[in-house]
Amino acid sequence: MHACDLCHLLVGAPTTVEPHENLAASGAGALGMDINSRWVDRPWRCTVCGAWMFQNAAHGEPPNVWRMGRRPQDRPQERT
Numbered sequence: 001m002h003a004c005d006l007c008h009l010l011v012g013a014p015t016t017v018e019p020h021e022n023l024a025a026s027g028a029g030a031l032g033m034d035i036n037s038r039w040v041d042r043p044w045r046c047t048v049c050g051a052w053m054f055q056n057a058a059h060g061e062p063p064n065v066w067r068m069g070r071r072p073q074d075r076p077q078e079r080t
């Protein structure tokens with residue numbers, strides 16, 4: 001998967017940085033699973049490259065930074 005430039009720039013940035021314009025907020029329901037909110041603050045999905053971006057909470061790894069992640073489960077149909 002090739003993330004777009006905006007996503008690349010956001011990885012490793014402090015979570016005080018606002019999500020870029022192509023990120024859409026996704027709740028736990030969108031992932032189809034429960035998210036441990038102590039570790040992952042908010043999941044976002046890029047509408048351009050499809051990357052999942054996670055805004056780590058204070059207890060995240062690493063804490064308080066943006067990271068790029070995969071969905072925990074691959075599901076063939078994710079778009080509605």
Ligand SMILES: [Zn+2]
Pocket residue numbers: 003004005006007022046047048049050051
């Ligand atoms: Zn992107």
